[in-house]
Amino acid sequence: MKVIISGGGTGGHIYPAVAIANELKRQRPDAGILFVGALGKMEMEKVPREGYTIVGLPVAGFNRSNLLANLTFPFKLIGSMLKGYRVVKSFQPDIAVGVGGFASGPTLRIASFLGVKTLIQEQNSYAGVTNKILARKASKVCVAYPDMDQFFDRDKIVFTGNPVRNDMLLSGVSREDAKAHFGLDATRPALLIIGGSLGALSINRAIATGLDTLLSSGLQLIWQTGKSFIGEARELVKDKKGVFVSDFIYEMDKAYAAADLVVSRAGALAVSELSLVGKAAILVPFPYAAEDHQTKNAESLSRQEAAILIPDVQVNEALIPAVTALAADPGRIAAMENAIRAFARPKAAEDIVKEILKLTEK
Numbered sequence: 388m389k390v391i392i393s394g395g396g397t398g399g400h401i402y403p404a405v406a407i408a409n410e411l412k413r414q415r416p417d418a419g420i421l422f423v424g425a426l427g428k429m430e431m432e433k434v435p436r437e438g439y440t441i442v443g444l445p446v447a448g449f450n451r452s453n454l455l456a457n458l459t460f461p462f463k464l465i466g467s468m469l470k471g472y473r474v475v476k477s478f479q480p481d482i483a484v485g486v487g488g489f490a491s492g493p494t495l496r497i498a499s500f501l502g503v504k505t506l507i508q509e510q511n512s513y514a515g516v517t518n519k520i521l522a523r524k525a526s527k528v529c530v531a532y533p534d535m536d537q538f539f540d541r542d543k544i545v546f547t548g549n550p551v552r553n554d555m556l557l558s559g560v561s562r563e564d565a566k567a568h569f570g571l572d573a574t575r576p577a578l579l580i581i582g583g584s585l586g587a588l589s590i591n592r593a594i595a596t597g598l599d600t601l602l603s604s605g606l607q608l609i610w611q612t613g614k615s616f617i618g619e620a621r622e623l624v625k626d627k628k629g630v631f632v633s634d635f636i637y638e639m640d641k642a643y644a645a646a647d648l649v650v651s652r653a654g655a656l657a658v659s660e661l662s663l664v665g666k667a668a669i670l671v672p673f674p675y676a677a678e679d680h681q682t683k684n685a686e687s688l689s690r691q692e693a694a695i696l697i698p699d700v701q702v703n704e705a706l707i708p709a710v711t712a713l714a715a716d717p718g719r720i721a722a723m724e725n726a727i728r729a730f731a732r733p734k735a736a737e738d739i740v741k742e743i744l745k746l747t748e749k
Contacts, residue, residue: 393423393494394486395430399656404486406550410736425489446489467493481747492517499524510655511680514538548732549659558640565644569631577607579646591616597707604711653685662730667723674699693726
C-alpha cells in the first residue's frame with residue numbers, strides 16, 4: 388500500500404498530516420508514505436524530523452498584497468504540476484491525501500488526472516478555495532466542523548475532527564513536572580503564548596508592552612515567539628524571572644500541561660489541541676487568513692463560551708486586561724475548560740485512516 392500526503396506551509400497543516408501518517412503506520416505497518424510539500428516552507432524541515440521522506444515542489448501562493456510578486460506565479464505553478472506528475476507517476480500511490488497548503492493543489496490535481504483516488508482533510512470551519520476545487524474530484528472529504536455541506540457534496544463528507552500530534556494524546560506529564568521543565572515555579576499560574584508555528588507579531592508586541600503587568604499580576608510566561616521576534620523577546624526578559632521564551636516549542640505536551648491559560652491564534656490545529664487538552668484560551672485570529680477562517684474558528688468557540696475572542700485590531704488595548712481578568716477568575720477558567728472539551732475529537736486520525744483504508748480496499 389502506498390500513500391501520498393500533500394500540504395504544509397504552517398504547523399497547522401504539517402502536524403495533522405504527520406498524525407495521519409503515524410496512525411496509518413500503526414494500522415498498516417507495511418504502508419509506504421511519501422510527503423509532498425513546498426520548497427522553502429517549514430514542512431521541508433519538520434517532516435524529516437518525524438522520520439518521513441518529503442519531496443518539495445516549487446509552488447508558491449498568490450500574493451494579494453504585492454501583485455508584482457506574482458509575476459513568477461504561473462511558472463512556479465507549471466513547474467509544480469510537471470514535478471508533481473513525475474512524483475505521482477514514479478511513486479504510484481493507491482491514494483493521495485490533501486491536508487491544505489500550497490503543495491496540495493497541484494499534487495491532488497495531478498493525482499486525480501492520473502486516476503488516483505483522493506481524500507481531502509479540511510481543517511477549518513470555512514473551506515478554502517483550493518479544497519473546494521479539489522473536493523469536486525475527491526472521493527471523501529474529512530471535516531472538523533458541522534454544516535460543511537455549504538462547501539462540499541454532503542455524500543462525500545465525513546465528520547472526523549482534526550488529528551493532533553501523538554504526544555498530545557499520550558502525554559502523562561504532571562503540571563508540576565511540566566512547569567519545572569520550563570524553569571517555572573510549580574505554585575504560580577502560567578500563561579502560554581503561542582502565536583502559531585511562525586509566531587504572531589501583533590500578539591508578541593502586546594505581550595512585550597504588557598510584560599511587567601503580567602508578571603506583577605502573579606503570572607509566569609511560556610512564550611513561543613517565532614523566529615522573527617525571538618531576539619527582541621530575549622532582550623526583554625533577560626533580567627526577569629518566571630519567563631521562558633523560545634522561537635519554537637517542540638514539546639507542546641509539556642507546554643500545555645504547564646499552562647493555566649493560553650493566548651493563541653485560532654488556526655485549526657491550535658483549536659483542536661486546546662479542545663483536547665481542555666485549556667481556557669483567549670483567541671486572537673490572524674486577520675489575513677484565507678476567507679478569514681481563523682475568525683470563524685474562534686467564533687464557533689466563543690459562541691459556546693468556550694474561549695474569549697479578541698480581534699487582532701484590538702489586541703494592543705484589550706489583550707493584557709483580558710488575560711489578567713481571566714487569571715483572577717478561577718470559576719470562569721473552570722467553566723471555559725469544560726466548554727472547550729466538548730469540541731475535542733481524540734480519535735480524528737484513527738477515523739481519517741479508516742476512510743483511507745476503505746477507499747484503498749475498494
